[in-house]
Amino acid sequence: xxxxxxxxxxxxxxxxxxxxxxxxxxxxxxxxxxxxxxxxxxxxxxxxxxxxxxxxxxxxxxxxxxxxxxxxxxxxxxxxxxxxxxxxxxxxxxxxxxxxxxxxxxxxxxxxxxxxxxxxxxxxxxxxxxxxxxxxxxxxxxxxxxxxxxxxxxxxxxxxxxxxxxxxxxxxxxxxx
Numbered sequence: 001x002x003x004x005x006x007x008x009x010x011x012x013x014x015x016x017x018x019x020x021x022x023x024x025x026x027x028x029x030x031x032x033x034x035x036x037x038x039x040x041x042x043x044x045x046x047x048x049x050x051x052x053x054x055x056x057x058x059x060x061x062x063x064x065x066x067x068x069x070x071x072x073x074x075x076x077x078x079x080x081x082x083x084x085x086x087x088x089x090x091x092x093x094x095x096x097x098x099x100x101x102x103x104x105x106x107x108x109x110x111x112x113x114x115x116x117x118x119x120x121x122x123x124x125x126x127x128x129x130x131x132x133x134x135x136x137x138x139x140x141x142x143x144x145x146x147x148x149x150x151x152x153x154x155x156x157x158x159x160x161x162x163x164x165x166x167x168x169x170x171x172x173x174x175x176x177x
Contacts (some may be wrong), residue, residue: 039090040076041102042146045110045132047082048125053082057117057127057167061085064113066170072100072108076143079150080168081157086150088143106132147171 009051013026047053053061065087069075078087091100114127154166163169 005031030032038093038099040137040143041134042137042150043087043089043102043134044084045106046129048127048129049098049111050083051127053080053117055167056120057061057113058082060112060116060120061113062168062170063108064116067112068108069172072105073102074172075170076172076174077147077150078170079153079166081153082125082159086153088137088150102134107133 025064025170033126050127061080062078065075065078065080071092073092076088076090078089089102089105091105093099093103107177117127118124137146151163151169151171154160154169155163
């Protein structure tokens with residue numbers, strides 16, 4: 001395949017080598033993963049074998065999540081707990097149509113953070129479980145409920161008294177219309 005053909009294919013796929021999501025799609029591994037263009041998702045993934053992430057490892061993970069905010073997705077809120085992650089996010093639209101593939105964003109975040117964590121630990125052991133749980137948020141009430149659940153997770157686990165005191169909580173300011 002010539003370079004011009006590769007460039008054309010890259011342009012059609014949003015430059016990632018992965019086709020944009022144009023319509024409802026379901027992928028099944030152990031869990032079903034639904035993608036609906038334009039949807040907001042509540043996403044959870046866990047550390048492998050319930051390993052505890054150090055404060056530095058939680059920072060690496062939160063920074064990896066925030067890196068793509070505004071580039072590939074909008075991150076409304078995220079919390080990195082000692083052994084799992086919750087977030088509310090929405091893949092962005094490509095100018096030429098379709099949306100960024102959620103699986104590819106999550107793969108990038110997990111891959112990068114795992115690589116950096118393994119360097120710090122000087123080990124090759126897996127950091128994250130392969131699967132994730134993702135749910136399409138269906139309405140504003142569910143969005144608020146998931147946001148509250150996410151932000152109160154450190155309080156519920158008795159890590160802090162107030163959500164705002166937890167250093168690995170990120171919340172985007174959303175202006176009311």
